[in-house]
Amino acid sequence: MGRTNIGIVLNGVTGRMGLRQHLLRSVLAIRQDGGLPLSDGSVLWPEPVLVGRSEAKLRDIAERHGLTDWTTDLPAALARPDVQVYFDAQVTSARVKALQMAIDAGKHIYTEKPVAETLEQAIDLARLADAAGVKHGVVQDKLYLPGLRKLARLVRSGFFGQVLSVRGEFGYWVFEGDWQAAQRPSWNYRAADGGGIVLDMFPHWHYVLEQLFGPVRTVTARAATHIEKRWDEEGAAYDATADDAAYGIFELDGGIIAQINSSWAVRVNREELVEFQVDGTQGSAVAGLHHCRIQPRAATPKPVWDPDVPTTQRFREQWQEVPDNDTFPNGFRAQWEQFLRYVAEDEPYAGDLWAGARGVQVAELGLRSSREGRRLEIPELDR
Numbered sequence: 433m434g435r436t437n438i439g440i441v442l443n444g445v446t447g448r449m450g451l452r453q454h455l456l457r458s459v460l461a462i463r464q465d466g467g468l469p470l471s472d473g474s475v476l477w478p479e480p481v482l483v484g485r486s487e488a489k490l491r492d493i494a495e496r497h498g499l500t501d502w503t504t505d506l507p508a509a510l511a512r513p514d515v516q517v518y519f520d521a522q523v524t525s526a527r528v529k530a531l532q533m534a535i536d537a538g539k540h541i542y543t544e545k546p547v548a549e550t551l552e553q554a555i556d557l558a559r560l561a562d563a564a565g566v567k568h569g570v571v572q573d574k575l576y577l578p579g580l581r582k583l584a585r586l587v588r589s590g591f592f593g594q595v596l597s598v599r600g601e602f603g604y605w606v607f608e609g610d611w612q613a614a615q616r617p618s619w620n621y622r623a624a625d626g627g628g629i630v631l632d633m634f635p636h637w638h639y640v641l642e643q644l645f646g647p648v649r650t651v652t653a654r655a656a657t658h659i660e661k662r663w664d665e666e667g668a669a670y671d672a673t674a675d676d677a678a679y680g681i682f683e684l685d686g687g688i689i690a691q692i693n694s695s696w697a698v699r700v701n702r703e704e705l706v707e708f709q710v711d712g713t714q715g716s717a718v719a720g721l722h723h724c725r726i727q728p729r730a731a732t733p734k735p736v737w738d739p740d741v742p743t744t745q746r747f748r749e750q751w752q753e754v755p756d757n758d759t760f761p762n763g764f765r766a767q768w769e770q771f772l773r774y775v776a777e778d779e780p781y782a783g784d785l786w787a788g789a790r791g792v793q794v795a796e797l798g799l800r801s802s803r804e805g806r807r808l809e810i811p812e813l814d815r
């Protein structure tokens with residue numbers, strides 16, 4: 433069987449996500465494995481066209497990875513008939529304009545989240561893409577983490593009985609940048625540049641909750657800027673104007689209450705950088721990036737509150753590890769493969785620009801909830 437090329441413009445490949453997760457771990461990894469096998473026995477071969485603002489950086493990346501096709505001219509790249517897909521991993525604030533151009537050029541769209549900084553823009557993009565008849569997808573990498581895949585398996589198996597609540601803890605200390613460089617780009621801490629943990633993380637929490645447990649109906653949030661002064665990549669001090677922590681409560685269908693803390697100003701005392709505890713009538717689970725542990729109802733210990741006696745129970749040791757029973761590829765690559773199969777052979781695909789818009793909606797309402805100090809309903813989007 434033959435091989436079909438698919439031209440993919442990758443914009444933002446000089447960034448953290450664009451380079452490592454999307455170009456190296458996904459697109460080039462697919463090529464290293466001989467391309468993407470399709471159901472008819474043929475192979476889809478991604479041909480990346482690297483796009484960015486810096487010639488020097490693009491040339492360097494291309495040379496290091498044996499690539500030759502790169503340009504700083506996005507309109508020219510989008511005008512090429514051998515390009516079918518536009519992918520965006522630029523800073524959030526640059527995304528909408530580029531996606532609009534790509535849709536106008538008739539390209540299929542795959543993009544990092546959040547799809548836009550405002551709900552209005554996100555809806556406009558989804559409508560524009562639908563009207564143009566192009567296919568569209570948004571990165572939902574957390575669903576592909578081994579720990580969350582095991583959690584999804586538990587949900588499907590009926591392990592929990594009735595799910596009651598979800599509590600999530602995400603975060604770690606992001607250095608301020610004075611005597612130790614920050615490990616995240618500085619734009620994340622400036623509101624005017626599209627930063628903020630609510631806009632960054634609520635879209636993730638939204639698709640995780642929606643796909644694992646059901647529609648999210650309300651949000652109550654308190655966002656905070658705990659660290660008000662940081663130092664950028666050049667060592668210059670700046671005011672951190674964006675939220676760096678968010679304490680959110682989400683109500684789902686079926687009375688499920690999810691409470692998720694997100695923070696770049698917290699020190700880790702957990703097994704993993706994100707953990708979700710799910711409590712159900714028949715059992716509970718704690719899932720992280722890789723691991724998932726369970727405690728069924730019939731094996732639940734019976735602690736008794738007695739402040740006078742030090743507890744002898746080792747609560748964490750009373751949980752059982754869920755086995756892998758599977759191999760888990762890189763999550764970004766797994767989703768790329770799904771999206772490319774959707775483009776090439778119409779395989780079903782859930783995370784479109786509408787799902788992306790719902791994520792932006794929850795972020796926007798979360799910030800409003802924080803400003804106004806109240807719980808907000810999440811209305812259905814009007815297509």
Ligand SMILES: NC(=O)c1ccc[n+]([C@@H]2O[C@H](COP(=O)([O-])OP(=O)(O)OC[C@H]3O[C@@H](n4cnc5c(N)ncnc54)[C@H](O)[C@@H]3O)[C@@H](O)[C@H]2O)c1
Nearest residue numbers: 444445446447448449450521522523524526544545546617
């Ligand atoms: N899915 C995930 O888990 C995940 C994780 C982190 C970031 N992201 C998203 O990926 C996107 C990129 O994040 P990152 O951490 O890779 O950022 P980064 O700062 O490392 O990279 C940003 C990229 O955008 C380009 N860019 C275009 N216009 C720019 C401008 N005006 N100013 C600065 N850079 C500009 C940069 O050259 C660079 O290639 C963001 O939208 C972010 O929300 C997703």
